[in-house]
Amino acid sequence: MAHLDEPAPTPYAPPATGTVTVYRGATLFDGTGAPARPGMSITVDGARITAVGPDAEVPAGARVVELAGRCVIPGLIDAHQHLATPPNREAAEAALRRQVYGGVTAIRDMADDLRHIADLTRGTLVGEIPGPDIHYAALMAGPGFFDDPRTWQVSQGETPGHVPWMQAIDDDTDLVMAVALARGTHAKAIKVYAELPAHLVAAITAEAKRQGIGVWAHAATFPATPGEVVAAGVDAVSHITLIAQEAADEPLTSYKTKPLLDVERLTGDGDPRLDALYAAMRERGTVLDATASMWTFLGEQAGDADAKARAAANDTLSAKLTADAYRAGVLLATGTDYETEPDEPFPSLHLELRYLAERCGIPAAEVLVCATRTGAISAGALADMGTVEPGKLANFVVLAADPTADLANLSTIEYTVKRGHRFDRADYTEDAR
Template identity: 60%
Template sequence: MTLTSENAGAAAPFAPPEAGTVVVYRGLTLFDGTGSAPRPGMSIVVDGSVIHAVVPDADVPGVLAALTAGAGRPADTEADGAGRPADTEADDAAAVEVVDLAGHFVTPGLVDAHQHLATPPDRPIAEAVLRRLVHSGVTAVRDMADDLRQVGDLARAARVGEIPAPDIHYAALMAGPGFFDDPRTHQVTQGAVPGEVPWMQAVTDTTDLPLAVALARGTHATAIKVYADLDADLVAAITAEAHRQGILVWAHAAVFPATPGEVVAAGVDAVSHVTLLAHEAATGPLTTYKDKPPVDHASLVTGRDERLEALFARMREQDVVLDATAGMWASAELAGDTPETSERAARNTDLAIALTAQAHRAGVQLATGTDYETAPGEPFPALYEELAFLVRHCGLPAADVLRSATLVGARSAGKDHLTGTLEPGKQADFAVFAQDPLADIDHLRTITLTVKRGHRFPRTAYTADRPQENR
C-alpha cells in the first residue's frame, strides 16, 4: 500500500476556471462597493478567478490587446445576459469570451455574515441552503460555530468546486463551562464531549490559552467565537492570544458577565446581535448567559441613549464590525406562536430597529448577517429579507446596505483584501441583477447570474429543476 494515489478524486464541476481563461462582462452598470457612484457602460475583464480590469466598455480592446499579447488568444465570442456563451467554439479553449450584460446592474458578491450550517449536522439541508445562496448572488458566508467536522468539509467542497456554494469562513467556539449543557453543544459534538473538542472549548482562568487557540486554529477556522459565561479578563486574554496567533475574534455582543463595553474594550474584531448591545444599559449586573437582566427598553428605543452612543463611538474608533442580525426577530422563524413569544419578538424588533439606526448614524460598520434561513421551498434566502429590513425599517440608504452586504461583509470575515469590491486583483466575485437594487431593494429578486471566483452560476440553473417557483 502506498500513501499516494494518481486518482483524480471527486469531480469538481464548480471549480474556478484556470488562469488564462479570459471573460469580458460588458455593458453593465457597476456598483463596485468602493463608495463610488454607480457607473453605466462598464466592463469587467476576468482572467481565471481574478479580476484583471474594470474599465469603460470603450477601453476593453486596449486591455485585451495588452492581456493577450504573445498569448496567441483569438478575440471575442459572445454570450447572453444570463451568462451563457452564445457562439463559443467548443474546441476554442483559448478564446476571449464576451458576456453581454447591457441593461444589467452588477454588485460585488453578497455576504451573509451570520449562518449556521451544521447545528445539527444535516449535509443535504446544508448543501441545499448553500446552493440557493450561491444562485442568489451570495459568494461568501460566515459560519458562526457549528460542528466543524461537517462545516470544514463543506468549506473544502465549496472552495474546490465539488458543490455549488459560497466560500465558507467559520469560527471555533469558546465559552465558560456552564454553557455546555446547552442542547446545541451536544448536537455539534456528537460522539465526543461538549467543551472538550477543538471546535467547541470550555475555557476558565486555568486554561492553557496558547494551546486552546492552537487547537482552534487546527480546525482551519478563520476566527474564534467568544460566546458566553466569560468575564472581561478572559475575553481580553482569549482575544490577545488569538491575535498573537493570527486569528480573528468574533464575539456575542454581550458575553455575560462581560458587558458589551468590555467585549469591545477587549479588542474583538466583530460582534453579533444588535439587541445584545442593549445590555450596556442593563438595569442589573450581568451574571450568566441563562440569567439575563432586564434592559432600559424605553430609553433604548428612542435611538438616542447616551450609553449606547458612547459604545458606538468606541466601536467606530476601533473598527469593530457589527453583525446586527437586525431583522431576525421579525422573521417567520422567530416571531413566535404564543402571546408571550410574539411580544418578546416585537420588543426585540423595536430594539433592533432603534439600535441599528443609531449605530449607522454613529458610523459603525454594519455587516449583514441573518442567523436563520427561509423555508426550503422559498426561492430566495434570508439575506434578502435582512437587506430589505435594513432599508425599510431601519431607514438605511440602499447604497449603504449594499456596501454592508459586500465590502463590510468581506471585512467581517477578514477577507476584504481578496473580495468585497470589484477592483483589479481581487477575486471575480459578483452578482448580476436585471433591475437596479438601489432603486428598489426588492430588485435583488431579479438576480440573473452569480460569478464566484470566476465560475458562473446562472439563476436559471437553480430554477430549472424547481418549476413550482416559475408558476
Template identity: 55%
Template sequence: MRRGFLGCLLLLSSTAIATEATPERTIYRHAVLIDGTGAPARPGTSIVVEGERIVAVLPDAQADMRGARVVDLQGRHVIPGLIDTHVHLATPPDADAARKTLRRQLYSGVTAVRSMADDVRSVGELSRQALVGEIPSPDIHYAALMAGPGFFKDPRTIAVTRGRTPGQTPWMQAIDERTDLVLAVAMARGTSADGIKLYADMPGPLLARITAEAHRQGIPVWAHAAVFPAMPADDVAAGMDVISHSCPLAYQASARKPASYHERTPVDEAPFNDGAMPAPITDLFASMAARGIILDATNLVYVRHVEEYARDRKARRRAARPD
C-alpha cells in the same frame, strides 16, 4: 527516436505550464454597475475576469477585447458579491441541507458566508468542497467556539460534538481561569477555523486574555455583543475583531445586567424611550469605530420583534389622533 520522444514531453510540459500561467480571459460587457459605495449607477461598464479573479472594471470603450471571451450583459445590473456574516451550517450537522442552502445563496449573489460555530467536522468538509469546486457554494469561513463551562449544558453543544464530550473538543472548548490559553488557542487553530467565537459565561478580563493570545497566534476573535457577565464594553476593551448581534448592545445602558448566559434578564427599554441614543451606547459605538471593530448586526434574528414594535407604534399613533 528516444530524443524525439523526450522533446515531445518537454513541449507538452511547457505548453501545460504556459496554459496554467495564462488563465482564460472573459469580459462581461454593457453592464450597469452598482458598486455599493453610494455612487450613481454606471452604465456601459465592462468587467474583466482572468481565471477566478476580477482584474479590471472599466468603461466598455476602454476594454481590450482581443483574445477574450465576451459575455453581453446588456440590460443587466451587476453588484459586488454579498457576504452573509452569520450562518449556522451544521447545528445539527446535515450536509445535504447545508449544500442546498449554499447553492441557493450562491445563485442569489452571496459569494462568502461566515459559519458562526457548528460541528466543524461537517463544515470543514463543506469548506473543502466549496474551495475545490466540488459543490456550488460561496466561500465558507468558520469559527471554533470558546465559552464558560456553564454554557455546555446547552443541548446544541451535544448536537455539534456527537461522539465527544461538549466543552472538551478543539472546536467547542470550555474555558475558565485555569485553562492553558496557549494550548486552547492552538487547538482551535488546528481545526482550520478562520476565527475564534467567544460566546457565553465569561468575565471581561478572561475575554481580554483570550483575545490577546489569539492575536498573538494570528487568528481573529469574534464574540456575541454580551458574553455575560461581560458586557459590550468589555468586548470592545478586549480588542476583538467582530461583535455579533445589535440588540444585546442595549445591555450596556441597562440598569440591571445578566450575570450569566442562562439568566434571561430583558433589556431595560427606559433609556431609549425618549427617542435619543443613551450616552453609554454612543460611547460604545465611538470606541468601536476608533478600534476598527466590525458590527455583525444580524437584524433578521429580531425581525419578529421589529414587526411587533411597528404594529404597536401604529396603534399608539391611532389612539393619539383626535376623533
C-alpha cells in the same frame, strides 16, 4: 499509497488561469462607496479580476459577455450563518445552493460542528458542490455554557467543551494551546460566546491576535458587558439586542439570566451609554453584525402569544438600535442567523437587506456596501472580496434591474459569478428544490 482513486467531479470549480472573459457594458456598483457607473467592463482571468474600467478594446482571445442594460454588484456576504447545528448534509447543501444562486458568494459560519463545516468549505471551494465560500469560527465559552443542548448536537461522539472547535475556557486554561487547537481546525476566527468574564475575553483576544487568528464575539458574553467586549479588541460583535445590554441597570451575571431592559425608553430617548459604545466601536473599527431582521423571523416562528410579544419588542429594539449604530458611524455587516424555509426562492440575506432599508432607514446603496465591503471586513477577507476591483476574486452578481434604486430588485438576479464560475439563476429555478 497503494491505490489512488479518481477525485470527485468538480463541476462548479473556478475556470483555469488563462481563461479570460470580459463582461462589457454593465452599470457597475463596485461596493467601494463610489456611485454606480454605466458602460463598464470587468475582465476576469480564471478566478480573479484583472481589470475594471470603461468599455474598451477586448484582449485577443477573450470571451465577451455583453451586459448592456444590466447592473452588476459585488457578491453578497451573509455575516452570520449556522450550517451544522445539528449537522444535516442534505439541508446544508440545499441552503448553500440557494445562497450562491441568490447572489451570496461568501458567508461567515459562526461556530458549528466543524468536522462537517470543514468538508462543506472544501466542497464549495474546489467546486464539488455549489455554494458560497465559507469562513468559519471555532467557539470558546465558559464551562457553565456547556449544558446547552446545542453543544451536544455539534460534538456528537465527543465531549462538549473538550473538542478543538468548541472549548470550555477558565482561568486554568492554557490559552496558547487552546488557540492553537482552534487554529488547527482551519477556522478563520475564534468566536467568544458566553459565560466569560472580561479578563478572559481580553486574554483570549490577545492570544488569538498573537497567533494571527481573528476574534468574533457575542456583543455581551455575560458577565462581560458589550463595552468590555469591544475594549478587549475583538474584530466583530454579533446581535444588536445584546449591544443593548450596555444600558442594563443591573450587573450582567449569566447568559441564562439576562437583565430586563427598558425597551420603551431605549427605543424612545435612547441611552448615553449606548452612544459612548457606538463611539468606541467607530474609533476601533469594530464591525457590528446586527442580525437585525432575526426577531421578525423569530416572531413568525413563535408558537404562543407571549413569545410573539417578546419577539415584537425585540424587533422594535433591533430596528431602532441598528439605525442608531449605523448613523453613529459603526461599521455594519449583514448577518442573518436564520434561513428562509426550504421552498422560498431566495436566501434570508435578501430579507435582512430590505429590513435595513425599510425598518432602519439606510439608503439602498449603503445597505449594499454593508452586504459586500463591510461583510468582507467582518470575515477578515477584504483583500480578496467585497468589492469589484482588480486583484480581487471574480465575485459579482448580474441583475436585470438596479438594486440601488430598490432592494427588491435583488430578485432580478440573472446569474452569480463566484471565483469566475457562473451560476445561472435559471439553473436553480428550473431545478427541483
